[in-house]
Amino acid sequence: MNQDLTIADLKERARRRVPKMFFEYADSGAWTEGTYRANEEDFHKIKLRQRVLVDMTNRSLESEMIGEKVSMPVAIAPTGFTGMQHADGEMLAAQAAEEFGVPFTLSTMSICSIEDVRSVTSKPFWFQLYVMQDRDFVLNLIDRAKAAGCSALVLTLDLQILGQRHKDLRNGLSAPPRFTPKHLWQMATRPFWCLDMLGTKRRTFGNIVGHAKGVGDLSSLSSWTSEQFDPQLSWKDIEWIRDRWGGKLILKGILDEEDARMSLDSGADAIIVSNHGGRQLDGAASSISMLPRIVDAVGDRMEVHLDGGIRSGQDVLKALCYGAKGTYIGRPFLYGLGAGGKAGVRRTLEIIRKELDVTMALCGERDVKNLSRNNLHKDI
Numbered sequence: 590m591n592q593d594l595t596i597a598d599l600k601e602r603a604r605r606r607v608p609k610m611f612f613e614y615a616d617s618g619a620w621t622e623g624t625y626r627a628n629e630e631d632f633h634k635i636k637l638r639q640r641v642l643v644d645m646t647n648r649s650l651e652s653e654m655i656g657e658k659v660s661m662p663v664a665i666a667p668t669g670f671t672g673m674q675h676a677d678g679e680m681l682a683a684q685a686a687e688e689f690g691v692p693f694t695l696s697t698m699s700i701c702s703i704e705d706v707r708s709v710t711s712k713p714f715w716f717q718l719y720v721m722q723d724r725d726f727v728l729n730l731i732d733r734a735k736a737a738g739c740s741a742l743v744l745t746l747d748l749q750i751l752g753q754r755h756k757d758l759r760n761g762l763s764a765p766p767r768f769t770p771k772h773l774w775q776m777a778t779r780p781f782w783c784l785d786m787l788g789t790k791r792r793t794f795g796n797i798v799g800h801a802k803g804v805g806d807l808s809s810l811s812s813w814t815s816e817q818f819d820p821q822l823s824w825k826d827i828e829w830i831r832d833r834w835g836g837k838l839i840l841k842g843i844l845d846e847e848d849a850r851m852s853l854d855s856g857a858d859a860i861i862v863s864n865h866g867g868r869q870l871d872g873a874a875s876s877i878s879m880l881p882r883i884v885d886a887v888g889d890r891m892e893v894h895l896d897g898g899i900r901s902g903q904d905v906l907k908a909l910c911y912g913a914k915g916t917y918i919g920r921p922f923l924y925g926l927g928a929g930g931k932a933g934v935r936r937t938l939e940i941i942r943k944e945l946d947v948t949m950a951l952c953g954e955r956d957v958k959n960l961s962r963n964n965l966h967k968d969i
């Protein structure tokens with residue numbers, strides 16, 4: 590994997606190792622995938638100011654996200670089905686993040702459970718919450734995250750109903766996979782993945798199975814979300830969630846200045862500018878295009894983070910220049926994980942760190958905390 594120099598290299602290696610239905614679960618957006626593509630493309634439109642003859646020694650990427658020290662302001666985003674990209678995927682990725690000194694966020698829709706991840710880590714990780722209609726289950730999930738010592742709750746706001754992703758429907762995505770000829774063929778052509786998978790017992794949604802009452806067809810994400818997720822979730826609900834949790838709270842899925850302003854009164858510690866990686870409202874603006882406006886609206890009163898479209902350390906730098914205090918990578922770490930388990934996630938983080946560091950130096954900066962819009966061209 591050391592010959593993989595870019596996130597795109599890791600993505601191609603993952604494509605060859607992971608069964609199609611799971612690889613495409615990561616590599617997909619809603620409907621036309623226009624917003625999914627725009628998240629990446631809009632980063633390329635931003636031009637950096639090259640500066641010369643500036644002292645480049647003693648550079649630092651260290652920073653803080655919600656008061657926690659990070660070796661670089663890049664967190665692992667919460668992603669569903671992670672343990673299907675590689676056996677025990679969430680546990681491996683959490684370990685890689687911990688060793689690297691960046692936050693790991695565990696999704697509600699993970700394969701490994703909160704307790705599984707806790708059992709293989711020694712520093713607190715973050716937990717992402719979906720709110721189901723079954724309030725007892727949600728309260729219990731919050732309590733389990735607390736008991737595991739999670740240091741932040743990331744509440745996702747943009748998935749009360751599921752956006753349609755054509756690839757998942759065509760692939761018949763499920764966890765565990767079904768044993769139809771099509772699915773068997775997809776797995777048979779990925780023997781290393783199968784061998785690893787045979788060595789674990791974690792093949793379905795570990796936070797839910799055995800914890801939620803009357804769970805019907807959990808294997809189909811679309812039917813499960815439409816049966817179980819709460820479509821009436823409102824700003825008022827944030828109160829009881831915040832009270833029950835009692836710790837750091839991050840709101841994920843803000844893409845509009847008005848919603849950003851409303852989040853100021855929610856008591857949250859940070860918001861994540863996100864369109865769910867283009868997986869929900871196709872046709873929405875890209876995350877990076879909305880970031881400067883949202884920072885202008887609330888950035889002096891609340892920490893603003895960005896998720897969506899980051900494929901390099903250069904993209905991280907651009908988001909920081911626009912005022913994000915932290916960024917998240919979802920697909921880049923999934924590709925690393927699929928390509929090579931824990932070592933692959935470490936490789937993802939190394940690639941991003943190197944690109945961020947070199948780009949910062951060539952922009953004439955030595956401290957990631959000093960990046961600003963001044964490092965970007967305004968009119969090119």
Ligand code: GLV
Binds near residue numbers: 865868
């Ligand atoms: C779940 O969060 C998904 O985007 O699939």
